[in-house]
Amino acid sequence: MxxxxxxxxxxxxxxxxxxxxxxxxxxxxxxxxxxNFHVEDGEAxxxxxxxxxxxxxxIRVLSTLLTPDEGWAEIMxxxxxxxxxxxxxVIGRVSVDAAYYKKLSARENLMFTARVYGLDPAVAERQxxxxxxxxxxxxxxxxxxxxxxxxxMQQKIAITRALLVDPPLLLLDEPTTGLDPKxxxxxxxxxxxxxxxxxxxxxLTTHDMNxxxxxCERLGMLAHGKLVAxxxxxxxxxxxxxxxxxxxxxxxxxAFLALAGEKLVDSDAAPAGEVA
Amino acid sequence: xxxxxxxxxxxxxHLTRRYWSWVAVFxxxxxxxxxxxxxxxxxxxxxxxxxxxTVGVLLWSFLSVLFNEIAMSIAFERWEGTLEYTFxxxxxxxxxxxxxxxYALSYAVFRALFVLAGLFVFLDLSFRGANLWGMLVVLAAxxxxxxxxxxxxxxxxxxxxxxxxxxxxxFQSVLLLVSGxxxxxxxxxxxxxxxxxxxxxTYALSASRKLMGIDTYSGQAPxxxxxxxxxxxxxxxxxxxxVVLVPLGFFVFGRCEAWAKRTGKLKxxx
Numbered sequence: 001m002x003x004x005x006x007x008x009x010x011x012x013x014x015x016x017x018x019x020x021x022x023x024x025x026x027x028x029x030x031x032x033x034x035x036n037f038h039v040e041d042g043e044a045x046x047x048x049x050x051x052x053x054x055x056x057x058x059i060r061v062l063s064t065l066l067t068p069d070e071g072w073a074e075i076m077x078x079x080x081x082x083x084x085x086x087x088x089x090v091i092g093r094v095s096v097d098a099a100y101y102k103k104l105s106a107r108e109n110l111m112f113t114a115r116v117y118g119l120d121p122a123v124a125e126r127q128x129x130x131x132x133x134x135x136x137x138x139x140x141x142x143x144x145x146x147x148x149x150x151x152x153m154q155q156k157i158a159i160t161r162a163l164l165v166d167p168p169l170l171l172l173d174e175p176t177t178g179l180d181p182k183x184x185x186x187x188x189x190x191x192x193x194x195x196x197x198x199x200x201x202x203x204l205t206t207h208d209m210n211x212x213x214x215x216c217e218r219l220g221m222l223a224h225g226k227l228v229a230x231x232x233x234x235x236x237x238x239x240x241x242x243x244x245x246x247x248x249x250x251x252x253x254x255a256f257l258a259l260a261g262e263k264l265v266d267s268d269a270a271p272a273g274e275v276a
Numbered sequence: 277x278x279x280x281x282x283x284x285x286x287x288x289x290h291l292t293r294r295y296w297s298w299v300a301v302f303x304x305x306x307x308x309x310x311x312x313x314x315x316x317x318x319x320x321x322x323x324x325x326x327x328x329x330t331v332g333v334l335l336w337s338f339l340s341v342l343f344n345e346i347a348m349s350i351a352f353e354r355w356e357g358t359l360e361y362t363f364x365x366x367x368x369x370x371x372x373x374x375x376x377x378x379y380a381l382s383y384a385v386f387r388a389l390f391v392l393a394g395l396f397v398f399l400d401l402s403f404r405g406a407n408l409w410g411m412l413v414v415l416a417a418x419x420x421x422x423x424x425x426x427x428x429x430x431x432x433x434x435x436x437x438x439x440x441x442x443x444x445x446x447f448q449s450v451l452l453l454v455s456g457x458x459x460x461x462x463x464x465x466x467x468x469x470x471x472x473x474x475x476x477x478t479y480a481l482s483a484s485r486k487l488m489g490i491d492t493y494s495g496q497a498p499x500x501x502x503x504x505x506x507x508x509x510x511x512x513x514x515x516x517x518x519v520v521l522v523p524l525g526f527f528v529f530g531r532c533e534a535w536a537k538r539t540g541k542l543k544x545x546x
Contacts, residue, residue: 015540031540060543063364067537081537088366099357101287103294108287115283116365145294161361 005169005201006039006062010071013057013225031057032068033225039218041076044195044202046216048209048256054225055205056095059173062203063093075169089117092162096174099158102147106132106157109146110164117165124164131160134193136186152183159187163194170194172204176211184211191215209252219252223260280367284375285382288345292383303387306337307394313458314399324493330395331484332457338388338415339422339477343448345380346373346426351433351441360542369529373430377423405498407487410507414483417514421476424521425451431532435541451475476517483510 013032019025032054039045049055060066061073064084073080075087100109107125114124129139135156146154155175162170172191176184188211194200206212212219213233221229221236229236233252240255292299310333317326353359362372395401429447433440454461454468455477461469472478485491486507489499536542 013540057540060360060540063360065360065364065537065542066540067534069538085366085368088364091364093361093364095360097357099361101291101356101358104287104290108290112283112287112290113361113365115286116280116362116367118279118366 003041004038004074005041005043005076006037006045006203007074008035008037008058008062008071009073011035011058011061011068011073012070013054013061013066013068030225032061034071035222035225035227037220037227037230039201039203042195042199042201043218044191044204044216046212046219047203047205047222048207048212048219048252049205049222049260050207053222055222056173057225058222059093059095059171059203059205062171063091064088089165090167091169091171092165092167093171094155094158094162094173094175096177100146100154100161103145105143105145106149106160107142109157110161113161113164119165128160128164131163132156135159135190136183152179155179155183155187159190166198167200168198169201170203172202172206174205174207176206176208188215213252221256221260229255229259277371280371281375281378283367284372285379288349288376288379288383303390306387307391310334310337310391311395311398314395318399323495324490326399326401327488327490327493327499328485329458330399330401331488331490332481333395334388334392335415335477335481335484336452336457337391338384339418339480340448340452341384341387342377342380342419342422343426343429343451345383346377346423347429347444347448348433348441349373349376349380350430351444354433354440363533363542369533370526373427373526373529377426380423380426381419403488403499405500406489407501407504410487410501410504411484413504414480414487414507414511414514417511417518418476418480420518421514421521424518424523424525425476427522427525428528430525431529434529434532434536451477454478456481476514476521479510479513479517483507483514486510 011032012030012034015029015031017027017029019027035054035058037045047055047058057066061068061080062075064080064087067081076090078086078090080087101112104112107128110128111121111124114121114128129142132142133139137153137156137160141149141153146157149157155178159175162172170191176187179187191202192215195202202215204212204216216233218230218232219236220227229239231239236252236259237250237255240258243258313333314326314329317323317329350359353362365372429444432443432447436443450471454464454471455475456464456472457477461472461478464472486502487504489501492500492502533542
């Protein structure tokens with residue numbers, strides 16, 4: 001088996017949209033263009049990029065939800081899409097959007113996941129409560145419908161859902177976006193603790209530079225579906241400083257601007273040729 | 277595998293429980309609309325018509341719920357935003373959709389029994405002499421075909437996030453129109469009648485009317501329900517439709533899922 005938890009080789013994805021009279025015109029929008037990178041087993045790798053840069057599309061490819069047009073991806077040595085059922089057993093995913101049955105309680109949502117993954121419900125319930133306690137979730141709210149919970153509480157349920165199956169690989173798609181500072185800190189501490197205890201491999205997409213620097217050993221910068229730079233935070237700043245001619249570049253945000261040619265956040269319009 | 281399948285039953289049961297007020301509204305609506313249809317027969321002082329309409333509303337309340345629950349399961353997941361998570365769980369589509377179908381079947385039985393019990397409040401009904409066991413076999417045989425149709429219709433929301441649920445409803449209304457639920461298929465315009473031949477509800481109704489003794493009803497109680505052997509052709513057709521439609525449903529579903537993954541249609545919308 002490969003020592004890489006994730007291997008992405010020349011992955012490209014283009015979305016086509018028909019417009020015009022009776023769909024006579026087709027607009028092609030690139031989500032990913034020849035993306036290559038790997039994540040070592042047990043490593044935390046961060047993907048940085050503005051909205052529409054292709055981060056979520058890449059996570060979807062790795063989650064078996066999107067088939068690339070070109071290239072291939074391997075998870076724990078298993079090729080996609082051929083071995084997608086096996087891949088699904090080793091990944092947990094947390095996405096930025098609220099993807100739960102909102103009328104169901106936290107317990108009901110989590111026990112549904114446990115059953116679908118073939119776990120013993122009694123064991124899964126104990127595990128869920130333990131994870132939620134570590135995340136600082138009030139145990140009295142376990143039976144409340146998710147629609148009655150704050151965004152922070154909902155996101156803690158989403159993280160618990162991903163961890164319930166004890167996956168060796170976690171795909172975290174902006175897991176702390178929209179959280180208050182305390183919830184954000186709780187989540188980050190939990191992820192650090194998880195890595196210490198279980199050596200879980202993590203692929204994190206984020207806009208938050210502090211979060212990326214704190215949690216990730218290496219970072220990749222995505223812009224317009226292309227991976228424009230890769231390395232540790234210090235390496236990226238150094239390369240950016242050399243390219244930009246300003247040795248004083250000290251933040252990842254400045255480094256991103258220098259390397260990708262655009263701002264990392266507050267991108268008003270979706271970049272041309274991008275939908276994801 | 278059984279635990280995974282029951283996981284979907286667990287989810288759907290709790291969703292029903294949490295949406296209980298809507299479930300109550302739809303169930304009472306089904307009862308009231310069934311009563312209004314069957315009372316047409318009472319108003320006409322025509323027992324045979326009343327029985328025909330009663331069989332129609334009972335069968336349709338069972339088959340339509342079965343079809344609708346399966347067909348709308350994907351649309352519901354789109355609305356909730358959970359579709360991606362269900363599709364990335366390590367569960368085969370066979371187990372997933374059989375789990376959904378199992379709950380749909382239980383729910384459809386409950387709804388049909390509720391409507392039947394409620395109709396006794398509105399109507400002076402007697403099924404004495406009807407072959408009710410035979411009717412249960414017909415319902416069971418027609419369930420497979422309707423599960424297959426539900427699976428095919430469930431692909432529509434996979435393919436089109438916006439229009440899929442609408443198309444599913446149109447599909448269901450066409451089934452209602454062409455299957456002769458409340459009238460003989462022969463009264464349909466000639467150009468529509470071929471569609472009746474491919475609807476499993478047509479054969480389920482034909483067999484049920486025979487087993488109830490509606491076709492031979494002379495105006496005198498008790499009913500003289502046909503023997504089971506008299507409806508073997510209909511049962512055979514229904515089972516054959518099930519044998520064709522269930523695998524076809526899974527095949528179509530698989531193809532649509534692969535297409536949705538290629539085109540990015542699984543992505544949450546709304």
